[in-house]
Amino acid sequence: MGRRRQGIMSEEFKYELAKDLGFYDTVKQDGWGAIRSRDAGNMVKRAIEFAEQHMAGQVKK
Numbered sequence: 001m002g003r004r005r006q007g008i009m010s011e012e013f014k015y016e017l018a019k020d021l022g023f024y025d026t027v028k029q030d031g032w033g034a035i036r037s038r039d040a041g042n043m044v045k046r047a048i049e050f051a052e053q054h055m056a057g058q059v060k061k
Helices: 013-022 023-029 039-060
Strands: none
Touching: 013 023, 013 039
């Protein structure tokens, strides 16, 4: 059997992103497998933007 990879994003963060992007109800009702590929891509894009902003904030002196 294959091993299941552990995600980098916490479940809490993923749910916050889903709420922000407007597909939380779909996830709540039908699970993560029910979201569109576009929504998943937008979620990853938003997470990357957040990480870049967070890193930029840490680097500033």
